[in-house]
Amino acid sequence: MALDSAEPEPKRMKTSNKIEEKLDEYLKNMKSATWNLTPIVEEDLYKPIPVVQASVGIIRDPKDISKTILTLNDKVPMKELQHLKRAQKKEIVICPLSYLNGAKIEEYLENNVKELKEVFEEFKVCDVPSRPPQVRKQFEESNKVWPCNFHPNKYNEKLVSGSFYNEQELKTHRQYMEMVFEVTKFYMKGLTATNIDSDKILRNLNTCVVVDPSIQSVVAVCFDNRLKHPVQHSAMLAIDNVAKTQNGGSWVADREKHETIDSTLRGIDEELCCHLKEKFPQVKFGAKKFKSKRDMSEEELQGNDIGPYLCTGYYIYLLNEPCVMCSMGLVHARAKRVFFCFNNSEFGALKSKVKLQTITALNHHFEAFTGFL
Amino acid sequence: MEEFMHRALQLGGEALQAQEVPVGCVFVVDNKIIAESRNRVNETRNPTRHAEINCIDLVIEYCKSKNLRHDYFQNITVYVTVEPCIMCAAALNNVGVKEVIYGCANDRFGGKTVCDVSKIYSNNYSLSGNLLADEAMALLKLFYKGTNPLAPDPKCKKILKE
C-alpha cells in the first residue's frame, strides 16, 4: 500500500513487541480452547473411498445365485476387491473391468468360466468401492455404492470421532504444551522482534518436553540449539537427555558435573527445572529409576523390571511439528505419542510433508496429535 | 573410492565387535578422511547415534576449533556402508554435504528406499549406492544372526531360531 507522503508515518512502536508477549497470547488462546486434539492419521481412514469399475452380470434365475458366487470365488478370485459382497440381489460382480483387458465380458466368461456362460441374462458396468471401509462412516457411504463387508474397529472409530481425549486428558496434554511455551519463553527472554519476525523466529526453532505418562512425570526438557549445531534440534537433544537418565547420552558438556547429578534428573537443566517447578507446582519432574542388566548385579535386579528403554511409552510435546530428522529420531527412540502445536510446512514429517507414523514399512509407529490452537 | 569404503567397512566391523548394528562411515575432503565413526547406539543408549550423526558431530567440533563456518560441509563426500536411514538422510541434508556414497540398501529405514527424503529437501547431495554392497550386507547378516543385547525385544530371539 502506498502511503500519502503527507500522512504521518505509522507508529513503529506498535509493530515491535517481545516474543514473550506473542507466546503469552498463544498461551491464553490455548487455555481457553474448548475443542479436542486432532489425531493425525492416514487419509485412507477418513477420506471417501474412491470407486473403480467392475463388470456385473444380472442372473437369469435366482436359484443360480449361490452356485454362481461359489464358482466365481473359485475361478475369478478378486484379490483387490475382497471387501465387496459379490451379489446384490440379482446382480453379481464378475470381476474388475481391468481383468477384461479390453475384451467383451462374454468372451471373458467363455475363456475363464465357461460354465457360467448361460446364467446371466444381461451385463453392465458398475462403480464399486476400491478399498475396504475402515470406519463406520465409510462403510455407510460405500454401501450406497455397492454392499461391502466391514470389520468394525473401536480404535479407528475413536481416531475419527473428534473426541479422542476426555476432559481430564485434554487438561493434562494442554498443561504439558503450556510447559513447552514456558520453556520457550525462558530461553527467549528479552528478545524483541516485529510480529512477523517473531512468528518466523518461533517456526525456526523447537522446544521439546518429554513425559513418562506411567508416572505422570517430566523426564526431559530441551530447547533448540540448531543455529550452533545443525543436528541439535530440540527433539534430538531430548532423545539424548532421555539417554542421560538411562546412564547414557553423548552430548555432555561437563562429564564430571554430570556424574554428580541424580540420574533421574539428568534430562532437565537444573536452573530451568527450578523455574518450571515454580511455574508448575503440581507437576512432577524426573525419570523412573533406571535399571539395566548391563549395570546391575543379579541381586540388585531381583524383583525389578529392567527399563525404562529409550523413549518407550513416553509422550513427546513439541512447539512445532518435528522435521524429518527429528521425527525419524523419535521413531528410532520408540516414542509412544507425539504432540505438537504448529505445522512445519517446509520440513514437517508428521503431517505437512509426509506422515512417518503411517509408513507401514517402519518397525515402530507412534501416534501424532495436534490442534492445540 | 574403494579404499574409503574399505575403511568404513572396518569401522562397521568394530561396531559388530561392540555388539552394535555394524554400520561404519567416513567423511572425506580432498581425498583425505577428516572424520570417521561407527554406530554407537547401545554404548550411548541413544538410538540416534548412528555413524553419520557421530561424524557430523566430529566435523562440527573440528569447525569450531578451526573457526570454520558450517558451509565447510559442502566439501564433504560421505562413505557409509549402509544407505543412510531417514533420520541421517535428513541430517546430511541439514548440514549440506556434497555427496553420499553407500554400500548396501537399507530396506528397514532407508532415506531413499523406505521414504525418499530428497523429495522434501531442495538442495540435495548426490546419492549413489552399491559400492562394496556384499561386504556391507555380510556384516549386517552377521549381526542379525545374533541378538541386540540391550533391546528387550522378543523379535530378536525369533530371528535366532530361524
Ligand SMILES: [Zn+2]
Ligand atoms: Zn528437527
Ligand SMILES: [Zn+2]
Ligand atoms: Zn541413520
